[in-house]
Amino acid sequence: MHSRRRGPGDGRFAALFSRSRQSRGGFQEACLRALKNWPENGPPRDPAAWLILVGRNAALDNVRRHARDVALPSDEIVSDLDDVEAPLAERLDGSQYRDDVLRLLFICCHPDLPATQQIALALRIVSGLSVAQIARAFLVTEKAMEQRITRAKARVAGGNIPFEAPGLSSAQSDSLP
Numbered sequence: 001m002h003s004r005r006r007g008p009g010d011g012r013f014a015a016l017f018s019r020s021r022q023s024r025g026g027f028q029e030a031c032l033r034a035l036k037n038w039p040e041n042g043p044p045r046d047p048a049a050w051l052i053l054v055g056r057n058a059a060l061d062n063v064r065r066h067a068r069d070v071a072l073p074s075d076e077i078v079s080d081l082d083d084v085e086a087p088l089a090e091r092l093d094g095s096q097y098r099d100d101v102l103r104l105l106f107i108c109c110h111p112d113l114p115a116t117q118q119i120a121l122a123l124r125i126v127s128g129l130s131v132a133q134i135a136r137a138f139l140v141t142e143k144a145m146e147q148r149i150t151r152a153k154a155r156v157a158g159g160n161i162p163f164e165a166p167g168l169s170s171a172q173s174d175s176l177p
Contacts, residue, residue, distance in 0.1 A: 026059030027051070033058075101126065108152075112159055117152035124149050 030051045034043075044050040108122035120138065123129045135145035 025062055026055035026057075029058035029062075030055035107156060110156065110159075113152055113155060117148055117155070120145060120148050121152040121156075 033054055034047075034051060038044075105122060105126050108125055109118045113121070116138070120134055123134050123137075124131065131146050131149065132142050134149075135142045138145060140148075
């Protein structure tokens with residue numbers, strides 16, 4: 001099993017197997033497999049490389065086997081039963097913020113705008129997505145999307161679109177939930 005020559009594989013072998021207990025266990029497993037297989041099949045072309053590969057695989061298998069045995073944390077630790085968003089949602093529901101967002105959405109989706117501009121404008125202004133994200137979703141360049149959003153903003157600004165739900169009077173719009 002030991003050859004008298006010392007090649008570059010010997011240094012790699014020593015470096016690989018001298019670092020940890022798993023590596024030494026892998027080395028022992030590789031030696032046992034060599035004692036079992038080499039008398040029957042003969043030694044491989046490069047015994048050091050074979051030992052390194054088999055030892056490394058045995059060490060990795062051992063690490064994976066032990067990783068499966070690690071107990072999972074309890075449900076109490078993992079579970080987050082508190083609704084973090086509930087207090088924030090209650091504060092927003094009680095304010096004018098919700099109505100303003102709804103009005104803003106109505107402006108972005110005004111029927112005077114083409115559908116592609118409506119969607120792009122709503123994603124940018126109401127949802128807060130970046131132009132790059134919206135451009136990727138539409139499969140267009142950022143420059144093209146920036147122009148589309150700019151044209152939609154100009155159309156809204158120049159069209160005297162009211163800050164209310166389309167088709168409703170201002171009194172009806174004020175009574176929206």
